[in-house]
Amino acid sequence: MDEKRIVIALAGNPNSGKTTIFNNLTGARQHVGNYPGVTVEKKEGWLKHRGFEIEVIDLPGTYGLSAYSPDEVVARNVIVNDKPDLVVNIADASNLERSLYLNTQLKELEVPIVLVLNMADVAEKNGITINYELMSQLLGMTVVRAVGTKNEGTVTILDAVVNTFAGEDKPSERMLRYRPEIEEEINSLLELPFAGRQSGSPSSEAAAAAGNLDGILNYPLRWTIIKLLERDRELTKELENNSEGKVLLKQIEQSRQRITDKTGDDPEMALVEDRYAFIRGVCREASQITVISKQSLTEKIDNVLLNRALGIPLFLGMMWLLFQLTFTLGTPPMEWIEAGFTALGGWLNEVMAEGLLRSLLVDGIIAGVGGVIVFLPNILLLFLGIAFLESTGYMARAAFVMDKVMHQAGLHGKSFVPMLIGFGCTVPALMASRTLENPRDRLVTMLVTPLMSCGARLPVYTLLIGAFFAPQIAGNILFSLYIIGIVLAIIMARVFRAWLLPGESEPFVMELPIYRLPTLKSVLIHMWERAWLYLKKAGTIILALSIVMWGLFTFPTVDKEGYEFESAVEQVENSYAGRMGKVIEPVLRPLGFDWKTGVALVAGLGAKEIVVSTLGTLYSIEDEEGLAEEEEPVVKSFAQRAREQSGYSPLVAYVLMLFTLIYVPCLAVVAVMKRETNGWKWPLFTVGYTIVLAWVVCFLVYRGGLLLGIG
Amino acid sequence: MMSKTLKDLAPGEKARIKAVSGNGSVRRRIIEMGLVPGVELTMERYAPLGDPVEVSNPGFFLSLRKEEADTIVLEENAEEEQ
Numbered sequence: 045m046d047e048k049r050i051v052i053a054l055a056g057n058p059n060s061g062k063t064t065i066f067n068n069l070t071g072a073r074q075h076v077g078n079y080p081g082v083t084v085e086k087k088e089g090w091l092k093h094r095g096f097e098i099e100v101i102d103l104p105g106t107y108g109l110s111a112y113s114p115d116e117v118v119a120r121n122v123i124v125n126d127k128p129d130l131v132v133n134i135a136d137a138s139n140l141e142r143s144l145y146l147n148t149q150l151k152e153l154e155v156p157i158v159l160v161l162n163m164a165d166v167a168e169k170n171g172i173t174i175n176y177e178l179m180s181q182l183l184g185m186t187v188v189r190a191v192g193t194k195n196e197g198t199v200t201i202l203d204a205v206v207n208t209f210a211g212e213d214k215p216s217e218r219m220l221r222y223r224p225e226i227e228e229e230i231n232s233l234l235e236l237p238f239a240g241r242q243s244g245s246p247s248s249e250a251a252a253a254a255g256n257l258d259g260i261l262n263y264p265l266r267w268t269i270i271k272l273l274e275r276d277r278e279l280t281k282e283l284e285n286n287s288e289g290k291v292l293l294k295q296i297e298q299s300r301q302r303i304t305d306k307t308g309d310d311p312e313m314a315l316v317e318d319r320y321a322f323i324r325g326v327c328r329e330a331s332q333i334t335v336i337s338k339q340s341l342t343e344k345i346d347n348v349l350l351n352r353a354l355g356i357p358l359f360l361g362m363m364w365l366l367f368q369l370t371f372t373l374g375t376p377p378m379e380w381i382e383a384g385f386t387a388l389g390g391w392l393n394e395v396m397a398e399g400l401l402r403s404l405l406v407d408g409i410i411a412g413v414g415g416v417i418v419f420l421p422n423i424l425l426l427f428l429g430i431a432f433l434e435s436t437g438y439m440a441r442a443a444f445v446m447d448k449v450m451h452q453a454g455l456h457g458k459s460f461v462p463m464l465i466g467f468g469c470t471v472p473a474l475m476a477s478r479t480l481e482n483p484r485d486r487l488v489t490m491l492v493t494p495l496m497s498c499g500a501r502l503p504v505y506t507l508l509i510g511a512f513f514a515p516q517i518a519g520n521i522l523f524s525l526y527i528i529g530i531v532l533a534i535i536m537a538r539v540f541r542a543w544l545l546p547g548e549s550e551p552f553v554m555e556l557p558i559y560r561l562p563t564l565k566s567v568l569i570h571m572w573e574r575a576w577l578y579l580k581k582a583g584t585i586i587l588a589l590s591i592v593m594w595g596l597f598t599f600p601t602v603d604k605e606g607y608e609f610e611s612a613v614e615q616v617e618n619s620y621a622g623r624m625g626k627v628i629e630p631v632l633r634p635l636g637f638d639w640k641t642g643v644a645l646v647a648g649l650g651a652k653e654i655v656v657s658t659l660g661t662l663y664s665i666e667d668e669e670g671l672a673e674e675e676e677p678v679v680k681s682f683a684q685r686a687r688e689q690s691g692y693s694p695l696v697a698y699v700l701m702l703f704t705l706i707y708v709p710c711l712a713v714v715a716v717m718k719r720e721t722n723g724w725k726w727p728l729f730t731v732g733y734t735i736v737l738a739w740v741v742c743f744l745v746y747r748g749g750l751l752l753g754i755g
Numbered sequence: 756m757m758s759k760t761l762k763d764l765a766p767g768e769k770a771r772i773k774a775v776s777g778n779g780s781v782r783r784r785i786i787e788m789g790l791v792p793g794v795e796l797t798m799e800r801y802a803p804l805g806d807p808v809e810v811s812n813p814g815f816f817l818s819l820r821k822e823e824a825d826t827i828v829l830e831e832n833a834e835e836e837q
Binding site: 107108110112138139140141142145274312313316317320333342343346350351352353354355356440443444445447448449451457482551552553554555556557558 | 775781805
């Protein structure tokens, strides 16, 4: 049984079309999770080919295997610790030299490789002819052609995997040789009594060293030595922790010194240069450029999109369009879902006897979870738009256009991407921040990302804007909230950078991938992965919190003397939730909020959507006093009730939206942040600073508004 | 004499890399991306706000900030120009 199973790891540069190949190989049979201990996304998939069960692990996209980003460390650890049977390396055929760099690194990890030259169509159009046969010989591995976006080469890849695994295609063991001065040092270091791998009788000192160095020497020896000569951060750190390791490091330093003396180049540069020299040799032999490429489509598009005058307006326009589409297209399906939930609630009200259970189902669960699922169309559209911008390659341009602004704010052009994803959901946004290599840059990005108005806050805005503002200005009001979030994020980033986390920021060395029209399938899969996170949140955390909130509103059902309350309003006022709202009312009073708003905001600590469902619950409970309005859609009746009962002015409604925007990201975010930063310090700090900031901003806006006579 | 760096290249100009100064992770990232001595780069454009810049090498486009571009020392190709 076991021999019929092959575990392969998919490696490749970012933008090499790795995800598309992964989707082609595995279809929908995939699972998204995290690598243990780090929040680098781990995707796995399964398939069957020629009687073999093939498991595919998607490694993070990396350019090399140095220890400079968590992605690269994860990639190499998976290869070394999980021991996949072979690695399928996806390279961009139109950009061979750069793509093959990772290949030389993988080869040194002594794992069998199948090299896939993806995007072969683009390469061929650019006049690049590749001799696959010859390249296979030169690199000592099977090299196959593929066009991921057209699903070409999928079977060839699988055949190559099976053949290599079955031993029909034999990868050569020959390693890349560096210049003699370096090889000499590598060889003399290999002579050292490492981990008892050396024959003969090592001295007792060396034997002790062998024991202590075991953990590090999990990696292939030659690779370890080369990495140490490059001053690999992770490996060096591990060695520094024990005395024998320090001895080894001293040897390494001496070797480095000798290499520098002899070659006049520092070892890092010499090693990379030699790898590129090797690659260039292979490319020169096995590929040919027949046409001098003229200006490519990508350059033409960039001449417009990155134009000095048009770049920023086009970027802002693109973002504006994204939001307009999200809301215009999202409204009709939203209304259908709403009608569905209202009908479900109405039906339950009919078939069930009045009592706590019915109240729990209708007022608690359906109102709470339904109020969140209603916004799924908007969120799907937003994620669809973001997935499209990401897969076309525009996202990198956005970072390019925005870097100066971001850099001045103490952030990084790349911070822009997680922040943009933050408009959808902060949870994947925090995960996306791992593309930032510098820990300080990453932390500042994570601290301010919650200020990007996420999809969960949208229900709050939609309801309040619908209730208090004319349809003509609704879009502008909404846009202003998003803009305020961005401005606050920039200000806070500056503050954090200056006071909390001073220091050098990360370099901005980023590839601008060629533009590509993504396949519908890959955009949809991408969208779905993120939407699924949102739905899972609705299904778990929000369901639980809806029940808790319902309980807080429903109990106690009788007053201290055991009598029933005279009215529903009185009951709510005396419920646990009402009491909590009353306790914090004095603090919220200066912002124009009453105790009910306080209750909703307390509820929203768990998840922002709940601000709405709580307000909904509050008003639907009160509503039983008056007319039964079961048939009316939730939003509309809420809008009416909110206007009639809350006594909010549009100013207060706006301030409430602002408060919702700024204060405390949801529980899921706090949990993810705790995991990302390895502790409670930063998530708690975020909770604290956002509450204070929300209060201050809201106070200023509310008082300012009153002074100006608005509201 | 100050040597010419990538930062000094105007859009449309080409030059060969002579050395990459700087150190640590920035330099490593730059050289691993293939910007090693001998490689010819074309300055494509400056970003709308003047920084970062975009350079190309047949096959790919790379953006870097001016402070990083300043670490890439270029060959003075006076003879080639004649």
